[in-house]
Amino acid sequence: MKNQIKSRDWEVLSAYLDGQLTTREYARLETRLKSDPELQSALKELRQTRNILRSLPKLRIPRNFTLTPEMLRFKRDTTRIFPVLRFASVLAMILLAFVFIGDFMLLSAPSTVLDMEVSNDVYTPPQLVEKAAEIQEEAEPYPGGLAFEAPAAEALTDETEGETRAPVMKVPIPTPTVLATSAVAVMPYPAVGEATSPQESYVESNTTRNTLFRVLEIVLAVIAIGAGIAAFVLRRGTLG
Amino acid sequence: MDESALIAAARQGDLDSFNHLVLAYQELIFNQAYRVMGESNAADDATQDAFIAAFRKLNTYRGGSFRAWLLRIVTNICYDELRRRKRHPTTQLEPLDDAGEEIESPNWIADPIESPEETAERAELGRAIQRCIDDLPPDFRVVVTLVDIQGLDYAEVAEVVGKPLGTVKSRLARARTRLRRCLRGFWELLPSALRLDYEE
Numbered sequence: 130m131k132n133q134i135k136s137r138d139w140e141v142l143s144a145y146l147d148g149q150l151t152t153r154e155y156a157r158l159e160t161r162l163k164s165d166p167e168l169q170s171a172l173k174e175l176r177q178t179r180n181i182l183r184s185l186p187k188l189r190i191p192r193n194f195t196l197t198p199e200m201l202r203f204k205r206d207t208t209r210i211f212p213v214l215r216f217a218s219v220l221a222m223i224l225l226a227f228v229f230i231g232d233f234m235l236l237s238a239p240s241t242v243l244d245m246e247v248s249n250d251v252y253t254p255p256q257l258v259e260k261a262a263e264i265q266e267e268a269e270p271y272p273g274g275l276a277f278e279a280p281a282a283e284a285l286t287d288e289t290e291g292e293t294r295a296p297v298m299k300v301p302i303p304t305p306t307v308l309a310t311s312a313v314a315v316m317p318y319p320a321v322g323e324a325t326s327p328q329e330s331y332v333e334s335n336t337t338r339n340t341l342f343r344v345l346e347i348v349l350a351v352i353a354i355g356a357g358i359a360a361f362v363l364r365r366g367t368l369g
Numbered sequence: 370m371d372e373s374a375l376i377a378a379a380r381q382g383d384l385d386s387f388n389h390l391v392l393a394y395q396e397l398i399f400n401q402a403y404r405v406m407g408e409s410n411a412a413d414d415a416t417q418d419a420f421i422a423a424f425r426k427l428n429t430y431r432g433g434s435f436r437a438w439l440l441r442i443v444t445n446i447c448y449d450e451l452r453r454r455k456r457h458p459t460t461q462l463e464p465l466d467d468a469g470e471e472i473e474s475p476n477w478i479a480d481p482i483e484s485p486e487e488t489a490e491r492a493e494l495g496r497a498i499q500r501c502i503d504d505l506p507p508d509f510r511v512v513v514t515l516v517d518i519q520g521l522d523y524a525e526v527a528e529v530v531g532k533p534l535g536t537v538k539s540r541l542a543r544a545r546t547r548l549r550r551c552l553r554g555f556w557e558l559l560p561s562a563l564r565l566d567y568e569e
Contacts, residue, residue: 136542136543136546139542139543139545139546140538140539140542140543142542143538143541143542143545143546144538144542147516147522147523147541149523149538174549175545175546175549177549178545178548178549178552179517179545181498181552181559182498182513182517182518182548183517183518183520185495185498185518186495187396187400188399188400188403188409189396190395190396190399190416191399191409191413192413193391193392193395194391194395194398194399194416194417194420195388195391195392196384196387196388196391196420196421196424197384198384200417200421201384201421201424201425
């Protein structure tokens with residue numbers, strides 16, 4: 130039966146007990162109470178509950194809570210460290226993100242060029258030299274042995290230019306890849322492993338840069354995580 | 370020295386003036402912390418932290434009820450602690466002593482604040498009521514203790530919890546109806562005067 134009382138009614142009854150109803154609400158509730166025994170019973174129980182709560186004794190305090198300068202100093206120190214740690218963590222995280230982005234951007238573009246150059250160096254001796262030899266044999270009937278070097282050879286062999294032009298254009302070109310690689314194979318490139326190679330110095334500078342990036346990333350990650358954990362622990366009050 | 374003069378002096382860093390305020394309000398703050406936290410050790414910590422925070426943030430006090438301002442600080446500290454406990458529950462349901470034996474009356478069940486006489490007279494009912502209060506959601510718990518135990522009016526409670534009057538009324542009504550149901554289970558513990566009232 131008690132369940133029929135709506136939550137809104139409980140709210141009105143509760144406010145009625147504390148004298149928090151307007152005159153109009155008060156008059157309306159009084160009228161309902163006169164004719165509704167369930168509402169009367171609910172009001173009685175609510176009043177009783179309130180009386181029980183009010184009957185609870187005030188607890189005696191276990192000690193005085195007056196402050197000492199030491200208490201304030203300790204609390205102030207810990208509360209000052211917290212924002213510093215939090216800021217350091219956030220800053221390190223942001224810097225780490227920038228370093229990651231920069232690392233990615235710097236490495237992705239030049240690495241393609243590097244790969245090409247390195248791959249030329251690496252793959253030329255075993256496979257492409259043979260291919261270059263074959264092509265050279267095929268090119269024998271024509272004056273000027275560098276027929277397949279077409280575009281690349283132009284700059285290198287000025288004196289043969291007039292004679293080689295026509296035959297070169299007639300020779301069937303196997304594939305662009307072979308052309309390119311054969312050109313590389315025949316060209317007097319510096320041998321792999323030479324100390325003065327520009328590729329090597331490029332690779333070397335790249336390695337140094339990569340190492341620096343890795344170190345920077347590790348340091349920033351350690352700061353971000355360490356400061357974050359310290360701030361969290363401090364905040365949770367498990368330190369000190 | 371009146372309250373506003375003490376507050377003004379404390380704002381200038383006068384710790385003695387602030388300690389006068391502490392002495393005036395410590396019982397209220399401790400009781401509120403106890404009713405919300407449900408145990409005296411946590412209430413002790415919350416009370417101390419509340420006064421330290423109050424002293425440090427005294428420049429943010431903009432007048433009005435100083436009592437409500439202090440109660441707001443301790444309420445927020447209690448909320449923080451309750452949230453922390455919810456994330457990291459540590460209390461064993463069946464605490465053991467050093468020998469591995471189960472403790473029948475651990476300190477978080479016993480109430481060290483009351484004297485033995487008071488404990489004998491009121492402990493059982495008091496614990497029953499506190500258990501019912503503990504079962505309430507924290508928002509309801511705070512409002513009902515502020516109104517029915519601390520005796521604040523609705524406007525002051527609204528200031529403490531930072532909610533409109535309508536929310537306070539609603540939370541209070543729901544807290545009281547829940548407590549009504551819970552207390553029915555402890556009917557035999559009620560003093561005869563209160564029990565007769567229930568039976569009418």
